[in-house]
Amino acid sequence: MAGLGSRRAHGESLVSWLRAGPVPLAAWTGEAVDHYTNHLSLYCPCCRAKDGGKVRYYSRGEWQDPRRVVCAAHVIPLVRASMPPKHVGMPRLGCEIRFQLEQLARWIEAWIQLSPATVVGRPVFVSHCLQDQVLRALTEQNGSAQSFAVACWRLWLEGWPLPSHPHERPASQVGELSSQTDRLALVATTWKVWGCLVGALPRLWPALPIDSQSFSRLQVALLETWPRLADRLPLVLTPDP
Secondary structure, eight states: GGOSOOOOOOOOOOHHHHOOOETTTTOOOOOOOOSSSOOOOEEOOOOEEETTTTEEEEEEEGSSSSTEETTTTTTTEEESSSSSSSSOOOOOOOOOHHHHHHHHHHHHHHHHHHHHTTTTTBBOOTTTHHHHHHHHHEEEHHHHHHHHHHHHHHHHHHHHHOOOOSSSSSOOGGGOOOHHHHHHHHHHHHEEEEEHHTTTTTOOOOOEEHHHHHHHHHHHHHHHOOOGGGHHHHHHEEEEE
């Protein structure tokens, strides 16, 4: 217990504090992370607690919701690890991407207020939340993997800290994605589509192809709940036969 420090850092979850030990400042070495373990926490390269001459990374309690893919305090993508890491790499980000990540972090908080997750971090879809409906359209049906790959590639071209293709299939339950980069890509794509639909973001992309049934379901949802947005749908998404 003496190695844990005198108290939790501001915002740090109790679980993170109890299982963390101080890491020497000199231990900035890379390490392999098993993304497929069931016991993963999120860490930010700048969220660190200092105890004397040592520092340790910690995971915040609010990051339990898997839609929180960006540290709102430091505007840096979160990374996942099965234990407090000895080294957390900080991706190189241009000014434009940092600005977008800041917008994304604020939007995620607004989304969570509209549609909270369960205590175990599973988002609950609600009919009056446009973000939920967009996420569902992007992840349902068999053609979603191809659409997700196109979206991930477009984000990568913009300079987002992502690989040029996803590691796995998208999932409406974002927490089921083991790859943190895929999680970031899916949440960012949902934000981009939502922003273009409501006119909050410029339409930088050509319409993203999605499954025709998913397109139709989203179109019906728009006509029923957000009729003024229905005419914009073909500008943002296109049915893929």
